[in-house]
Each structure stands twice: as C-alpha cells, then as structure tokens.
Amino acid sequence: MDVEKYRIILAKRQQELQSRLQKIEADFEAPRNPDDDDRAVERNNDEVLEELGESGQRELAAIEAALARVEAGTFGTCVRCGNPISEERLDVVPHTPFCKTCAAAL
Numbered sequence: 001m002d003v004e005k006y007r008i009i010l011a012k013r014q015q016e017l018q019s020r021l022q023k024i025e026a027d028f029e030a031p032r033n034p035d036d037d038d039r040a041v042e043r044n045n046d047e048v049l050e051e052l053g054e055s056g057q058r059e060l061a062a063i064e065a066a067l068a069r070v071e072a073g074t075f076g077t078c079v080r081c082g083n084p085i086s087e088e089r090l091d092v093v094p095h096t097p098f099c100k101t102c103a104a105a106l
Contacts, residue, residue, distance in 0.1 A: 001087055007070045009094050010063050017060045024053045059095070066095040078102050 027049060069075040076085050078099035085099045096103065 001076050001084075001090075003070055003075050006075065006090055006094050007067065010066050010070070013094075014060065014063045014067070017056050017063070021053060021056050021060070024049050024056070062095040062097075065097065069097070080106075 066075060069077075069079075076090065077083070078085055079097040080102040081099060083099050083101075085096060089096060089100055089103075098106065
C-alpha cells in the first residue's frame with residue numbers, strides 16, 4: 001500500500017477543510033443586516049453554515065486521527081479488529097479507521 005499517496009490526499013483535504021471552516025467563521029463574525037426580513041434569512045443561512053461547520057469539524061478530526069496513524073505506522077489497519085483496510089475502501093474514505101466489516105458492524 002502506498003501510504004504516502006494517502007498522506008498527501010489527507011493533507012490536501014485537511015487544508016481544504018481548514019480554509020472552509022475559516023470562511024464559515026468569518027461569515028458568522030460579519031455584521032448583521034438591521035432589516036428584520038433580512039435577519040430572518042441570515043438566521044436560516046446561519047443554521048446551514050453551522051451544520052456545515054460541524055460536519056467539517058468532524059471530518060477534520062477524523063483526518064487528523066488518520067494522519068496520526070500515518071505517523072505511527074498503523075494507517076491502513078483497522079483500529080477495531082487489526083485487519084488491513086482495503087485500498088478500495090481507503091480510496092473512497094481515506095480517513096476511515098475501520099475495515100468494511102467493522103464499519104458495517106458499527
């Protein structure tokens with residue numbers, strides 16, 4: 001398995017997420033419109049941004065854990081059963097800590 005390939009993919013996605021999360025945070029800090037109707041729309045947008053931010057933070061944490069496994073030399077090994085994670089699975093979800101069998105069981 002080419003662990004370096006996955007390290008590069010993970011690091012690139014990490015940078016993308018960090019950039020996106022910074023933009024979301026900047027949007028929350030932007031001044032709000034004093035118009036009541038516009039504020040209602042902004043609140044709805046804030047809810048969407050908040051969910052995107054939370055989702056991004058969860059994925060970022062998973063990526064950071066995967067990069068730690070790369071550094072530890074355990075990347076590509078299921079943290080639950082210790083079996084190898086298939087490259088096909090890692091190609092789809094490179095930050096996964098679980099093999100297909102364990103992921104299905106959870």
